[in-house]
Amino acid sequence: MEQYRSVCPYDCPDACGLVVSVENGRVISVKGDETHPFTQGTMCPKMAHYERTVHSPRRLMTPLKRTGPKGRGEFEPISWDQALREIAASWKKIMAEKGPEAILPYSYAGTMGIVQHDALHGLFYYLGASELDRTICAPAKGQGYKDVMGGTLPTAPQEAQHSDCIFLWSIHMMATNIHFKHDVDAARANGAAIWCIDTYRTKTADLADHFVAIRPGTDGALALGMMYVLVRDGLTDEAFLSANVLGWEEMKEKVIPRCTPEETEKITGVPRAVVEELAHAYGKARAPFIRLGSGQSRYRNGAMTSRLITCLPALVGAWGKRGGGILTSAAASKAYDKDIVTRPDWKQKGTRLVNMCCIGQALTEDDRIKSLFVYSSNPACTAPDQNAVLKGLSREDLFTVVHERFMTDTARYADIVLPATTSLEHDDAYYSYGNYTIQCGYALIDPIGESRSNWRVACDLAKALGITDPFYDQSERDLVDKLVDSTVKWPLPVDQDCLRSGRPTALPLPEDYQTSFATPSGKIEIRNDALTPALPDYMPLDPDEGKLAFVNGADMRILDSSFNERDELTASHTMDLFVHPDDADFYGLSDGDSVTLANKRGQADFTVRVTDRTVPGQVVSEGVWWRERVKGGGASVNVLTSQRLTDEGRGSTFYDVRVNLTSKNT
Ligand SMILES: Nc1nc2c(c(=O)[nH]1)N[C@H]1C(S)=C(S)[C@@H](COP(=O)(O)OP(=O)(O)OC[C@H]3O[C@@H](n4cnc5c(=O)[nH]c(N)nc54)[C@H](O)[C@@H]3O)O[C@H]1N2
Ligand SMILES: Nc1nc2c(c(=O)[nH]1)N[C@H]1C(S)=C(S)[C@@H](COP(=O)(O)OP(=O)(O)OC[C@H]3O[C@@H](n4cnc5c(=O)[nH]c(N)nc54)[C@H](O)[C@@H]3O)O[C@H]1N2
Ligand code: SF4
Numbered sequence: 001m002e003q004y005r006s007v008c009p010y011d012c013p014d015a016c017g018l019v020v021s022v023e024n025g026r027v028i029s030v031k032g033d034e035t036h037p038f039t040q041g042t043m044c045p046k047m048a049h050y051e052r053t054v055h056s057p058r059r060l061m062t063p064l065k066r067t068g069p070k071g072r073g074e075f076e077p078i079s080w081d082q083a084l085r086e087i088a089a090s091w092k093k094i095m096a097e098k099g100p101e102a103i104l105p106y107s108y109a110g111t112m113g114i115v116q117h118d119a120l121h122g123l124f125y126y127l128g129a130s131e132l133d134r135t136i137c138a139p140a141k142g143q144g145y146k147d148v149m150g151g152t153l154p155t156a157p158q159e160a161q162h163s164d165c166i167f168l169w170s171i172h173m174m175a176t177n178i179h180f181k182h183d184v185d186a187a188r189a190n191g192a193a194i195w196c197i198d199t200y201r202t203k204t205a206d207l208a209d210h211f212v213a214i215r216p217g218t219d220g221a222l223a224l225g226m227m228y229v230l231v232r233d234g235l236t237d238e239a240f241l242s243a244n245v246l247g248w249e250e251m252k253e254k255v256i257p258r259c260t261p262e263e264t265e266k267i268t269g270v271p272r273a274v275v276e277e278l279a280h281a282y283g284k285a286r287a288p289f290i291r292l293g294s295g296q297s298r299y300r301n302g303a304m305t306s307r308l309i310t311c312l313p314a315l316v317g318a319w320g321k322r323g324g325g326i327l328t329s330a331a332a333s334k335a336y337d338k339d340i341v342t343r344p345d346w347k348q349k350g351t352r353l354v355n356m357c358c359i360g361q362a363l364t365e366d367d368r369i370k371s372l373f374v375y376s377s378n379p380a381c382t383a384p385d386q387n388a389v390l391k392g393l394s395r396e397d398l399f400t401v402v403h404e405r406f407m408t409d410t411a412r413y414a415d416i417v418l419p420a421t422t423s424l425e426h427d428d429a430y431y432s433y434g435n436y437t438i439q440c441g442y443a444l445i446d447p448i449g450e451s452r453s454n455w456r457v458a459c460d461l462a463k464a465l466g467i468t469d470p471f472y473d474q475s476e477r478d479l480v481d482k483l484v485d486s487t488v489k490w491p492l493p494v495d496q497d498c499l500r501s502g503r504p505t506a507l508p509l510p511e512d513y514q515t516s517f518a519t520p521s522g523k524i525e526i527r528n529d530a531l532t533p534a535l536p537d538y539m540p541l542d543p544d545e546g547k548l549a550f551v552n553g554a555d556m557r558i559l560d561s562s563f564n565e566r567d568e569l570t571a572s573h574t575m576d577l578f579v580h581p582d583d584a585d586f587y588g589l590s591d592g593d594s595v596t597l598a599n600k601r602g603q604a605d606f607t608v609r610v611t612d613r614t615v616p617g618q619v620v621s622e623g624v625w626w627r628e629r630v631k632g633g634g635a636s637v638n639v640l641t642s643q644r645l646t647d648e649g650r651g652s653t654f655y656d657v658r659v660n661l662t663s664k665n666t
């Protein structure tokens with residue numbers, strides 16, 4: 001048996017270091033790497049048996065060609081040669097008749113490795129295909145942060161160990177960022193207080209000393225209410241503000257006076273006494289640390305909300321204090337020069353841009369897209385407005401190719417399915433978006449069956465299409481090596497030997513990274529003249545249809561729709577619905593009852609869990625489940641979610657949903 005280092009490839013902020021045991025060409029076990037600076041030898045339950053995903057009997061083994069109706073999942077095996085020939089022939093015909101924009105790639109973060117994640121970007125730029133705006137996750141959070149802080153690196157998570165007050169703000173840490181718990185625990189051992197702000201009492205909230213339940217989409221008003229109390233009670237750091245911040249006097253004069261605790265309570269549902277307590281905890285802390293998740297950003301006002309929360313550390317001068325700051329997402333990806341893989345020089349000016357959150361519309365409201373190439377993503381399950389997406393994918397005139405590891409909801413609609421490798425079968429360079437660590441992970445076993453990596457598919461398709469550019473003579477290892485070399489541009493020297501060897505590599509952070517602000521003015525920009533409005537202010541959500549708010553967050557057992565392949569993780573309950581006891585009384589519901597949630601987009605069935613984890617007027621479900629995991633093989637949560645976009649960043653609004661509930665009892 002041999003042991004090798006690797007890295008978790010999934011779209012998770014931790015990017016755990018792994019130690020993989022291989023025997024006779026098979027992965028036999030995976031454990032955490034104790035030398036990883038952030039994850040320190042532990043993993044989450046999903047990855048504890050990654051070998052069961054790698055060697056799953058559900059892995060796709062050969063290319064497949066559809067034999068039945070779209071969506072049914074009926075296929076016959078074909079050779080790679082035939083698959084590539086058919087794809088190339090179809091695309092050449094479509095390009096000749098309709099132009100290259102009739103082809104649309106659709107991909108996201110099935111793997112976070114830069115080579116495989118971006119492997120096909122260049123090919124589609126080269127062809128002049130429609131471009132995909134990859135905004136399904138949380139660009140509104142990133143935009144809100146940038147509006148205030150520009151390119152300033154967000155605070156490293158380990159800094160929180162030195163904080164005396166940590167705010168877990170719209171983050172379900174126990175499910176989505178479990179290793180941050182090390183830092184939270186270390187701070188707590190030194191007496192730090194832990195606050196959690198969420199729309200329902202998650203298992204993360206159970207760990208906190210104080211839980212604040214907030215109405216969905218109203219955190220901007222809460223941040224303003226906190227600012228009001230900080231000003232009123234003399235808890236702002238005026239010396240820091242006048243030296244480092246643009247627009248503070250104006251903000252104090254024009255916006256904050258309206259945001260009384262009473263007003264805040266009306267909007268957010270947070271009792272005024274709690275608003276004051278929260279503001280006092282923030283203002284009196286020596287070095288408050290905010291870990292901002294993405295929940296608050298998935299609303300029509302998501303960027304503005306994130307912008308308002310990002311202003312808070314400036315008010316109390318938390319920047320640069322040992323333990324203080326805000327972590328939205330770590331900017332470790334900046335260590336690499338991604339252009340080595342993505343070839344932006346091949347982009348063609350004026351190409352149509354299709355927002356991935358609106359893939360339903362793009363496929364149904366006009367018929368300009370004639371071919372869809374999906375990889376590293378499962379939009380039939382994870383994209384909003386599932387009924388529209390499925391209607392689009394059902395189009396007989398749409399030639400769909402899906403490159404996948406498993407027969408997902410999307411693959412079922414493909415004309416041709418191509419089998420994909422897992423991270424232990426290909427090479428890549430990884431980074432974390434929750435801590436400042438980067439790492440390479442190399443192929444440890446041969447590809448399972450006839451599976452091929454995204455890079456290999458990019459090269460194969462280029463060849464089949466007659467593209468002879470030497471770019472495609474490179475191996476994925478060549479690209480990894482070039483990415484490693486490119487880290488020379490990180491602000492401080494990176495240990496490239498460590499990185500190349502496959503060990504986790506901490507990115508050194510400049511001493512002044514929290515005190516020198518990378519904005520156009522060099523100051524923290526509470527006022528930002530490039531924006532409308534220049535001063536941040538709460539943006540109310542317009543009233544929407546539906547009696548109940550519906551929040552649909554992460555489940556601990558799966559990651560977006562990944563890990564649905566694992567029967568042992570997903571065989572038990574899936575579409576549970578948390579209903580508050582008052583609402584259960586009102587609707588006459590008991591535990592285990594079947595209910596239907598509906599809105600104008602569709603309806604889905606859930607199993608009731610009566611619990612005071614949620615509040616009256618709000619129902620909650622966790623997880624994005626494959627349709628086969630859903631009762632009756634029917635609709636999953638995304639039939640209810642909307643394709644509408646955020647205020648800035650063109651992001652998704654998954655939690656900005658209202659529904660009506662019906663049960664057999666009503
Ligand atoms: N186990 C597991 N891990 C995951 C994922 C997963 O699906 N499962 N997904 C991965 C991905 S792609 C991402 S982007 C990250 C996301 O990880 P997080 O940043 O944690 O984001 P979410 O889980 O989307 O939402 C976090 C919390 O925000 C809450 N929330 C919703 N609306 C609001 C609001 O208006 N205000 C406040 N204060 N809270 C609100 C939700 O109830 C939820 O508990 O996690 C990654 N890790
Ligand atoms: N209702 C609701 N919907 C959501 C969310 C939510 O909270 N609620 N979260 C949203 C968020 S934050 C995100 S980021 C999106 C993510 O949504 P998706 O991008 O669809 O992510 P996954 O569901 O993880 O699907 C990734 C797929 O990539 C495949 N894959 C893995 N590695 C490779 C590879 O190397 N090559 C190829 N070709 N395929 C590979 C996996 O088998 C898997 O099926 O979902 C969003 N959808
Ligand atoms: S999914 Fe996240 S927590 Fe789990 S092993 Fe991967 S990086 Fe670590």
Ligand SMILES: [Mo]
Pocket residue numbers: 011136137138
């Ligand atoms: Mo995400």
